Every structure is written in structure tokens, then in C-alpha cells.
Amino acid sequence: MANLTRFNLRDKGADIWAGWSRPVRTIFVLSMIVLVGLLPFAASWGPTSFLNTPITSFQNVLVYPVGMFILMALGLNIVVGKSGLLDLGYVAFFAIGAYTQGILSTLYGWNTWEIMPFGIGFAMIAGVILGLPALRLRGDYLAIITLGFGEIVRLVAINMSVTGGPNGIPGIPNPPSIFGLKFDLMHPQIYFWLVVVMILLVVWMVRRFTVRRPGRAWEAIRQDEDVAALMGVNTLVYKLWSFVIGAAVGGAAGVLYASKVAVISPDMFKFDVSILILACVVFGGIGNIWGVIMGAAILAYLPERIRFISESRQLVFGAVLILMMNLRPDGLLPRKKREKITEKRSS
Amino acid sequence: MNFSVVTSQFWSLALQGLALGLIYALVSLGYTMVYGVLRLINFANSEVFMFGTFATLYIEVHFLGYDIGAPSLHGFKLVYTLAFALLASMLACAILAIIVEFVAYRRLRARGANRLASLISAIGVSIFLLEGMRIITISRPMTTPRLLDKWSFGEFHGANFRIDTVMTIIAPIIIFVVLDQFVNRSRLGKSIRAVSMSEENSKLMGININRVITLTFCIGGLTTGAAAFLYTTVYENTIFNVGFNMGIAAFTAAVLGGIGNLRGAFYGGIALGMLEQFASAMLGSQWKAVTVFTVLVVVLLFKPNGLFGEAVQQTRT
DSSP: OHHHHHOOHHHHHHHHHHHSOHHHHHHHHHHHHHHHHHGGGGGGSGGGGGGOOSSSOHHHHIIIIIIHHHHHHHHHHIIIIISOOOOSOTHHHHHHHHHHHHHHHHHHOOOHHHHHHHHHHHHHHHHHHHHHHHTTSOHHHHHHHHHHHHHHHHHHHHHOTTTTGGGOBOOOOOOOOBTTBOOSTTOHHHHHHHHHHHHHHHHHHHHHHHHSHHHHHHHHHHHOHHHHHHTTOOHHHHHHHHHHHHHHHHHHHHHHHHHHHSOBOGGGGOHHHHHHHHHHHHHHOTTOHHHHHHHHHHHHHHHHHTGGGGGGHHHHHHHHHHHHHHHOTTOSSOOOGGGOOOOOOOO | OOHHHHHHTHHHHHHHHHHHHHHHHHHHHHHHHHHHHHOSOOTTHHHHHHHHHHHHHHIIIIISOOOTTOOOBOHHHHHHHHHHHHHHHHHHHHHHHHHHIIIIIIHHHHTTOOHHHHHHHHHHHHHHHHHHHHHHHTTOOEEOOOOBOOOEEEEETTEEEEHHHHHHHHHHHHHHHHHHHHHHHSHHHHHHHHHHHOHHHHHHTTOOHHHHHHHHHHHHHHHHHHHHHHHHHHHOEEOTTHHHHHHHHHHHHHHHHOTTOHHHHHHHHHHHHHHHHHHHHHHOGGGHHHHHHHHHHHHHHHSTTOTTOOSSSSOOO
8 A cells, every 4th residue: 555655657757768868759759649649549449449438439538528638637737736826717718718719600700720819818818817816815715716717707608698698609610621631520530639739739838838937936936935936036927827828728628629519508617627627637646747647538538438337427436536535645646756845734 | 787676675685695694604614614724625515515404304304204295383393393403414414524524634634645635535525425415316406394484573674584584693693602602712612723823833732633623624514514404494495416506605705704714704604695685686696606706806805815814914825
């Protein structure tokens, strides 16, 4: 038991990675990408067919929830994991992206690629509007404000006519084809590849940020905000940046989601989704990209895989959360040892 | 915007708001007590409330044998039936809250785990309880028998002083006074306050931290159970997800008053209840939650620790 709980795969992996030369690394990364790219066909290939999900199609499950959750969990990880701000209303940015796509495509006939920058932009603006007042607060006060914001966005969507009220927006067009790849209901694997590309972009972006000035500032803020401010880090600006970048990822996921499912309604953007994404982040290992990806993949995939016990699958899900947190409080793949901090208990 | 409603129905709205707000206040104690000691949001408290409403239902229907159509009771029998249901609900919630602490918090705390890890395990407990109850009740709303005949004491400027409204106002106030005295005067109450100030130092002073934490969960469970009983008596129905909105409202109330602060929860609950009543009268009930959260944001902007929060400038995480 002690071995199980203390075993840190992340550190082991980092050691192996550090031992490799550049060509080996490149080959490893490329082969991993090819493997992931082949995932949509895993359900129909003999040896891996155990992955297949009953009831829902495996390829659709890979796009939503798995791919989308990974994307959103990565976005939320910037806020919660990197700079240590507890955000309980992350679904709001997802909703803003989705509604941007829904409204602009059905009313003005824009296509997904044209809307994408606007969806991201609106989500970022929302991030600033929420962040400017909220980020002056700390800890759990921030949590309740973000929770409130998530609910406000959903309630506004229910009560406005342009968003279609409780019925939502039907008939959102799929994205137009690029490079001869057609996006429609029959080919979910193409969406999956698109999501994978977006995930890779986000991973690359986060890694760049982490080693540069913003990453160091976030790390300092997470460890001790007062000390960070004292050392000359403009805490509000960097907290706002992490918030806005997280929002941008959520917005992008929303745009893609809306054009995939074609119908959106306020019910899809409930508080549960925020909680679930936060659970993905914590479950996988706060602050560690690979852990977060793994956590999101498992938590999104598990309920679909065990759909045959449909009635009690959420029950099992709850039990898994409790059990995992008790066994590995730092998540599946914890962050690097040096990044861990002992949090202050009392003020 | 409909301001005339406010002037014409002011007393009625205020009375309803007060009654609702005091139920919020009782539930928010489950958040604020735990937060004061552990600095953690007790996410499972909304499900403790849900459990309490079903416990009340179960006691009344299956234990005491009153069916849905049962005639309402009178006199001594009424008093002792209600008192019994109230105590049973409080006890059930307290036991559940202690179990929640055991399952979701204790082990993690012993290992010095991250705050978020406890948050997620509490959410796990919450999902487990919610889904368990959903499966047991097959997602059906349930009606409780009307044991209390809802006669009115009289009217005051349109405010109808019904017996259940009066009860939901008086009972929480009594509970609050008792609890406030307990926390401020008694030895155990003092140890709760000591732990909320500094865990390390209270350990050095020989306080059994685990016992204090169990006690706080127990108190939170007791008040939440009382709130669940009052809620069931007033609204006479319950459903498996009844805790969700109640939990958000109660947590908002706790934050509004200054989380971790007993009296803050009391005033925060009343403020929130009033706010909800007036906002839904003025803007329509669909904008109720939006107004509440907007007011919360504005309050926190000017008073970052809530209306009655600690004097420290910024609360530490």
C-alpha cells in the first residue's frame, strides 16, 4: 500500500526522458502521436476491442467527452494547477464558446474556422470581466464567485431569446472540410484528430509558458502570493493572464463542441461539468500536464465504459473519486517533487 | 422592473424572505463551521440536507405510520410528533456528517494532503449520496404527509403569519442562540474556536483535534438536519436533487456573511433569503439567482471577507 501511494511515475518518466538523446525523443513523440491518431480504430481491431464502449459509439466517445474533457482540463489546469486559483465555474467559458458558435453560425452563416477566433476572444473577454473583480479575492471567495459566474452564464442563456431559451440552438452546421477531410456525423474520427491537434497546441503553449516568465510568476503566486508580490511580481496581472488563457482554451473547446453536436442547450453547461473537469485535474495530478491528460481521459471514459450498469454508473464514479483521493491524494501522476509545497494551514 | 410590488407587498415578502433565509442560515452552518476549523468547503453538506429531508419523510411515513392522506394532528400529539421528527432528522444528519468526515476528510488530513484532494473526495461522497438516493427513489419526487394544519395567526399589512412560517422563524433563532452560547461559553466550544485560530497551537494546548473536527461536523449535521425538517414541513415534498440549489444558496449565504463566522452565517442567510424574495418579486423569479450572485460579487468587492468576516485584510488560502 505504501509503495502504491508513494510511487511517482512522473519522476520515473522524467528520469527516462532525460536519459534519451534528441532523435530517440523525436521518434518516441512521433510514434505516440501516431498511436493516439489510430485510437478511433482501436474498437474495431481485435486485441484492443475491449476498449469499445457499449451503447455509445467509441469514436464519438473519444471526441466527447474524452477529447473535450482533456482539452478543458488542460485549460483549467493553467488556472488551478499552475497559478493555484480555485475556479468552480470553468464551464462558463465552454458555454460562451459554444454559444458564440451557435449564434454566429445560425444567424450570420459564418463557418467554424471564422468563428473560432471570435469564440476564443469572447471567452477571453469574459475572463477579464470576471477576473478583474474576482481575482482580488482569495481562495474560497474566488471559488464561490466563479461558481456564481458559471451559473449566471447558464441562467442568462436560459432567459434570453437570442440563445433560444431553455430549448437552446438547433441546427448548428458542422465545420467545412479542410485538406479534403470532411466533418460530418459519419466521421467522428476526423473530429478526434482535430481535437488531438488542439490538445497538442495547448500542451505546447502551456510548456512554453511554464519555462518562461509567466510560468515562473504563476509558480511564485501559487506557492505564496504575498511573497510573490513582495518580490515584485505583479500578481493581479499574472493571475488575470492565467485566467484568460484558461478561458481561451475553454472557449475553443466550446466552439468545436457546438459544431460537433449541432444542438446546444443550457442543460449541457451545468455546474456538474465544472466539477467534473476540476475532478479530472485533481484526479490526474494538479499542475502536471500528463497527469491531467490521463485523469481527464480516465474520468471521461469510465462512465461510458461502464454504461452497462447504467443505473449505478454515477454511483461507481463517486466511489472511484473517494477511493482514488484516499489512495493517491496527489493524483495519478503528481507534479515534480520540487514543485510541491506544504500549504499553510491557518492564517 | 416592478417596484410597485415591493411597496405593496413589502411585509409579505420580508416575512417570506426571513423564513427562507433562516433555513439557508441553518444549512450554511454546515459549511461555515467546517470551514472555520478545516478551511475546506464541505461539499457534501448539500447531500446531508437532502438526506435529512428523506429522513424526515421516512420517520413520518414509515416509522410513525402517517400516510400521505393522513389527517393533520392536533394538540400534544402534534407537538411530540413534530419534535420526534425534528430530532430524528437532526440525528440522522449528524451521523451522516460524521461518516462524511470519516470517509472524505480524515485519512486525507492525516496524510497532510492537498486541499483540493479533500475537495474532490467530498465531491465524490456528494455524487455517491446523490446517486444512491436517486436510485433508491427512482428519481421520483416524494410528498410528505401534512401533519401540521397550516392555520394562520393573522395578517399584518398583507403578511400572513402562518404557523409553519412562524415556526421556521422561531426554531432557527433558538438553535442559533443555543449554538452561539455553546461556541462562546462552553469548554468544547472554546476548543472549536481555538482550533479554528491555530491548529498547531491548539495541539500544543492538549486539544484533541480529531474530536473537535468530528464535533464540528456533528454540529453542522445537526443544524442541517433541523433545516431539512423545517424545509419538509413547509414545502411538503422532496426530491433526490433538492440539496443542490439549497447547497449553493447556503454556501453563498455563508460567504456573504463571512465564511467561518457563526453570526455571519446567520445574518448572511437572512440577507440572502430577503434578497431572493425581493429580487424575484421585482425582476421575475428566473433572474433571482443572477441578482443574488451579482450582489454577492459587489459585496465581496467592497468587503473581501464578507459582511461579518474576520478583520484580516485578506483571507489566506
